[in-house]
Amino acid sequence: MKAGIIGGTGKMGMLFSPVFERAGYQVIVSGRTTDVTSAEIAQTCDLIIVSVPIRDTVQVIQEIAPLLTKEQLLCDFTSLKVAPVAAMLESKAQVIGLHPMFGPTVSSITRQTIVMCPVRVTGTTLSDFRHIFLREGAVCTIATPEEHDRMMAIVQGLTHFVTICMADSIRRLDVDIGKTEPFMSPVYQIELSLVGRLLSQDPALYADILELNPFVPEVLAACREAAGELSGIIQDGDPGAFTTFFSRDTRHLGTYCGRGQELTDALIECMVKK
Template identity: 30%
Template sequence: MTLEDVRTEIQDIDLQLLRLMKRRLELAKLVGEDKASRNAAVRNIPQENKVIDRYRGFALENGMNPVYAEQVCRVLMQESIEIQAAMPRPSSRIRHIAIVGGYGKMGRWFADLLKDAGHRVDIIDPSSGNGLVIEDAKWADSVIVSVPISRTGSVLKKLDEICRPETLIFDVASLKSPFIDVLKDMGSRRRVCSVHPMFGPSAESMYERNLVVCDCGSEEATDEAIELLGNHGADVRRMPVEDHDMYMSYVLGLSHAVNIAFFTVLDRSGIDFQDMKSVASTTFNKLMDTNESVALEDPYLYYEIQHLNSNREQMLREFDSAVHDVVDAALSDDPRAFKELMDRGREYFT
């Protein structure tokens, strides 16, 4: 067998693999249609674990690397589940939903998701050109507020005046502390909660993405929001609204600050980006993937996330202290302090 013969056979095998992957997705779609018809959960974690074990077991039995086999399995499962999660499904209750600010990127994302689930969705946004105004929210069963953080509180107050007492109302803002008093007041006497999708409008689905649902005093509203949004493949985390921004000071505030500091140092280095990339290490390239995306985000939104979080000062003090600790440890002739920082990081992640 010549080298060309070998390459031809490999090509044939690759085509067979792709055809089998296509067939696998077709079968996964049939499973998804069954789940949708029964309004069953998209994800079945025990079944997913069985599939992973099957791949790893086959790899071990046949002299293959089980880690790579698992990676292949996860890629196939992710595509299957994303297809299933994006499939229209008859909801247990068809709702009339108004999205205030629904012409923005995240508002449109939710509009598409909920329309596909069979709900009637009204976009209330001057940019939509449909003539609907906030007063039209009074006809809706559920109202989602998807406006900038600085405007969310005033919109909620307006909806409090307009909407019927039984209407479910929730925002999808990245922070809650700027209007937490409004949320808690409304949550104490009507169906109000607060939601935070931990992903952006570029997400193809909710698969393996986090969805935070905050209880603002109305357990009924929290349950209702989870029922509405929780069956699309997301990992739902329920928490008191008071806890939300403490977590976000690290999850959003710290991660953004670290990335901004990183590209600020690079910018001030005087070394051209393309020149820097030509000598980049694996670690540097991994950081750059995230770093570039942060640099392209809306600076005013990122400023609001830093500035409007009532927990910002504690996190920023800890960040500043940590940077000084790293600098001091790196400059010290004694490696013990540096090693301790590394050891504590290793312990944190295990």
């Protein structure tokens, strides 16, 4: 069996190549520096995975789609699913959209989540393919492409938006981060670490996640509305209104509030030990 990763010379392709090799595949990769082309992978491999930047994904899929047969399995590693899956369905191949919910800096996929969107695939193929990841210790979540993109508008879109806004607020205030260190609380250190982690990566990735997901605008509208209401309460100096605002969110998150407390307590304890 042959597995071809288009864009496989990138970090995500390099992370997953050994995964498929351990599953019995001969892995072939293509990229800007390889002699192997996307067309060659499409014509010779049983499993084809497109692992290129989000903005390029649909175009790459469209280029190889006419070359594929119904015996092949076509997948992608993109952070969005609706548009790439629609493009993959234009081929004759079986189709499963994939989204690894982690970056390529992890040491393995053990205990990491992979979202799978099986849209045209036999039950046996899906079971066998899913088992590749389960055998590595990964967690597989099944969703439709629309369910995936709606959830990513929260999990990625909202999270990244708020993190970038925190960074830009610090910049607008002309705050010297170094001078905040003597005043640093554990929570601030965690938040600032998330800011640093995001800003140390490729801005094009975050631009695509925020700009190309059709469900992000409604999420950001809710975020702006929440920020506006909370700002008004703070400006009015009304502790009762603040408690009402705070308490309704506590009720909505329910038991996760306690879980979040436990998780961050454990994280803070690890930070102190270091």
